[in-house]
Amino acid sequence: MPLHLAAGRRLLLLLASVATSAAAAGAAAEANGSSSCTLLPDAEFVRAAFLNVSNFQPPLPGRRACRPVRRLPFPSRNLTGPVDWAELGNLSSLLTVDLSGNSLQGGIDASFWRAPSLRAVDVSRNNLDGVLRFDDVPSMRLAALNVSGNQFTSVVGLAGLTGLEVLDVSRNRVGAAPEGLQNLTKVRWLDLSWNGMAGRFPDDLPPLDGLVSLNISHNNFSGTVPAAAVRRFGQSAFFQAGNALQVIEDGAPSGGKKRKRAVVIALIAAGAAVTAAALAFVAACVARGLARRRKKKKKRKDKDGKAAVWEDEEVVVGAVKVAAAAPVVVLERPLMELTLADLAAATSGFGRESQLAETGGRSGAAYRAVLPGDLHVVVRVVEGPVAGVGEDDDEAATAAGFRELARLRHPNILPLLGYCIAGKQKLLLFEYMEKGDLHRWLHELPVGSMDTEDIGIDTMEALEDRKPAGDWPTRYRIILGIARGLAFLHQGWAGSGRPIVHGRLVPTNILLGDDMEPRISDFLHPSDETPEGDVYRFGTLVFELVTGQARWNDASTRWARGVIRNRKGLNLVDDRLLRGDAAGAPEAEKEMAECLQVGFLCTAGAPEKRPTMQQVVGLLKDIRPAAAPAGEPPVAGLMMQ
Numbered sequence: 001m002p003l004h005l006a007a008g009r010r011l012l013l014l015l016a017s018v019a020t021s022a023a024a025a026g027a028a029a030e031a032n033g034s035s036s037c038t039l040l041p042d043a044e045f046v047r048a049a050f051l052n053v054s055n056f057q058p059p060l061p062g063r064r065a066c067r068p069v070r071r072l073p074f075p076s077r078n079l080t081g082p083v084d085w086a087e088l089g090n091l092s093s094l095l096t097v098d099l100s101g102n103s104l105q106g107g108i109d110a111s112f113w114r115a116p117s118l119r120a121v122d123v124s125r126n127n128l129d130g131v132l133r134f135d136d137v138p139s140m141r142l143a144a145l146n147v148s149g150n151q152f153t154s155v156v157g158l159a160g161l162t163g164l165e166v167l168d169v170s171r172n173r174v175g176a177a178p179e180g181l182q183n184l185t186k187v188r189w190l191d192l193s194w195n196g197m198a199g200r201f202p203d204d205l206p207p208l209d210g211l212v213s214l215n216i217s218h219n220n221f222s223g224t225v226p227a228a229a230v231r232r233f234g235q236s237a238f239f240q241a242g243n244a245l246q247v248i249e250d251g252a253p254s255g256g257k258k259r260k261r262a263v264v265i266a267l268i269a270a271g272a273a274v275t276a277a278a279l280a281f282v283a284a285c286v287a288r289g290l291a292r293r294r295k296k297k298k299k300r301k302d303k304d305g306k307a308a309v310w311e312d313e314e315v316v317v318g319a320v321k322v323a324a325a326a327p328v329v330v331l332e333r334p335l336m337e338l339t340l341a342d343l344a345a346a347t348s349g350f351g352r353e354s355q356l357a358e359t360g361g362r363s364g365a366a367y368r369a370v371l372p373g374d375l376h377v378v379v380r381v382v383e384g385p386v387a388g389v390g391e392d393d394d395e396a397a398t399a400a401g402f403r404e405l406a407r408l409r410h411p412n413i414l415p416l417l418g419y420c421i422a423g424k425q426k427l428l429l430f431e432y433m434e435k436g437d438l439h440r441w442l443h444e445l446p447v448g449s450m451d452t453e454d455i456g457i458d459t460m461e462a463l464e465d466r467k468p469a470g471d472w473p474t475r476y477r478i479i480l481g482i483a484r485g486l487a488f489l490h491q492g493w494a495g496s497g498r499p500i501v502h503g504r505l506v507p508t509n510i511l512l513g514d515d516m517e518p519r520i521s522d523f524l525h526p527s528d529e530t531p532e533g534d535v536y537r538f539g540t541l542v543f544e545l546v547t548g549q550a551r552w553n554d555a556s557t558r559w560a561r562g563v564i565r566n567r568k569g570l571n572l573v574d575d576r577l578l579r580g581d582a583a584g585a586p587e588a589e590k591e592m593a594e595c596l597q598v599g600f601l602c603t604a605g606a607p608e609k610r611p612t613m614q615q616v617v618g619l620l621k622d623i624r625p626a627a628a629p630a631g632e633p634p635v636a637g638l639m640m641q
Helices: 003-008 016-032 042-049 110-114 227-233 276-291 340-346 395-406 438-444 457-464 472-491 531-547 554-565 575-579 586-602 613-623
Strands: 071-073 080-082 096-098 103-106 120-122 127-133 144-146 151-156 166-168 189-191 198-201 213-215 220-223 245-251 259-265 297-301 308-311 314-317 320-323 327-330 366-371 375-381 416-422 425-431 510-512 518-520
Touching: 213 227, 327 340, 327 425, 340 366, 340 416, 375 416, 395 416, 438 510, 438 531, 472 510, 472 518, 472 531, 472 586, 472 613, 531 554, 531 586, 531 613, 554 586, 575 586, 586 613
Parallel strands: 071 096, 080 103, 096 120, 103 127, 120 144, 127 151, 144 166, 166 189, 189 213, 198 220
Antiparallel strands: 245 259, 297 308, 314 320, 327 416, 366 375, 375 425, 416 425, 510 518
16 A cells, blocks of 8 residues: 555544544544545645645545545655645645644745634644734634744734644744733643743733643743742743742741741843852752751651651662652642652652662663552653753753653653652653563563463463463554654654654563553663664564564574565564464465565665664555554644643
8 A cells, every 4th residue: 555545544633522523534434435425625625735845745536535634644754845724724624734843834824724623733843934823713623733843933813712722832933922822711731932932921821720831931031920830830931931030939837837938039131140148048948948848757657557658858869868858840740749758758768679670771770659649650760861951950951851851742652751850869750551561571471381380469460451472463553653653753852853862772661551552761861873773673673573582683683684585574473473363364474574574674784775764654554554543642742741
């Protein structure tokens, strides 16, 4: 199947409501058959819109002309040139648009927004410019909009977008806060950072109590930031956000009378000076207030014996004593107030009983913890450099770097949930994956050949709902998921064009979710490797998943390539696959052989001959188009955070 037809099957769903309606409509269209239909002009509108765009492959005529166009999912396709947005405005059934990560040019005609069904748009990381206008929008259905990483100079007419829930205009050249922002009462995620934008906080923004995430850093705002806003959104949300901001905080130290404290957080403008003595005085006051929260006492149970409490002033993390009062930021739960003491209590003081087995990662020790609200996380001690975070950065810059890393959201990437900065020690919080890593699933727990006397209760419980390693659809899904995640990383930071290279893509760094969807971990460290090196290692992972053989090296890879070159790839296939559901199924054996061909291409000796991961995703989807998942990643990570 041609690549453009396979890509046409992708369902890029930005909102759950869109996913439900689109899937139902698609199923109904299939049920009605294609023997007769009413021809629609939608395909012609799409062709006209992309007439001057290089590398765009229009939909083929025929049965597709009977269906309305509901989605335009063309991210990272190397599209170059201007789009005729007015033509797209004629698509009456258009729900979602994802043209992110291309090189589109020019402005967006305001008539595009008249498409009556439009719910979500992502045009981030392009070269779009000019004024972004919404003056002529007749419908307020638009719920998610990401225009980050472009060159827009102003935004006009936002007041009418009353249904908007997600708005990202970061990394543009918008000089003033858009008029009408304060009318967007349904907005939950708002990012205005890196614009040099002038405005007054909070008057020019939507109501703060309705926001889940906010970032106005690297702008020219003025005004007063309530202390509650700093606690809720984090200091990095206001880093270099403009002139000096005053924070008034009312609080009562533990065990004392209520009293009012005023703390001035100065975002220093050019030429401003603050004496070291004044800074030291403020720091001392804050430190004394935090220290009073806890008495010198080790971890204990509460009176009911239910919850562990850490009441020492210090915690030993990685052989270093740090303050137990250091705050823990849980990005998806900004109202959750935690400290390092809470992490210590949840991990038995970072003891051996909570430490996870080492899986070949490049950071420090990892511990399992259950936080309030039944949030299961892995707490990993950071050792060595982290991508985008300088080892000598101050706390605010480090926090900003961690928040930027947390924006990397994709179904096949292990998400960064939070962080803690305690002096020189840094800890990161990740989602806990109950099913473990790919190596364990594929090799250490073989179906039908395990000695149950050597398996603990936890392992047996995990096996009860575990997909067998002999299940080919599951292995294919894992291969495709890893490819998707790696292609996402190789797209690079928003607006930078620099790929994120993993550098250590091994089975122990691939974790499996409850749905058996793979999630790439250990990608936060800078690497001297190249994207082509990642592609090679992905090829060896394909070999491992199809053959069932572990520990691939250059010699075994060359041997496998020779077998595949001689068209005898089926001789390499794992016996468990041939005995499983795929036994005697020619179509399944054909898919396995074609996956080995993909691995062959990825492991070419010359790096320049290897495909990109985006091309690999297309090749894999061609092998088994019907297996493409019904949902796709949210727009540019931030869209559904």
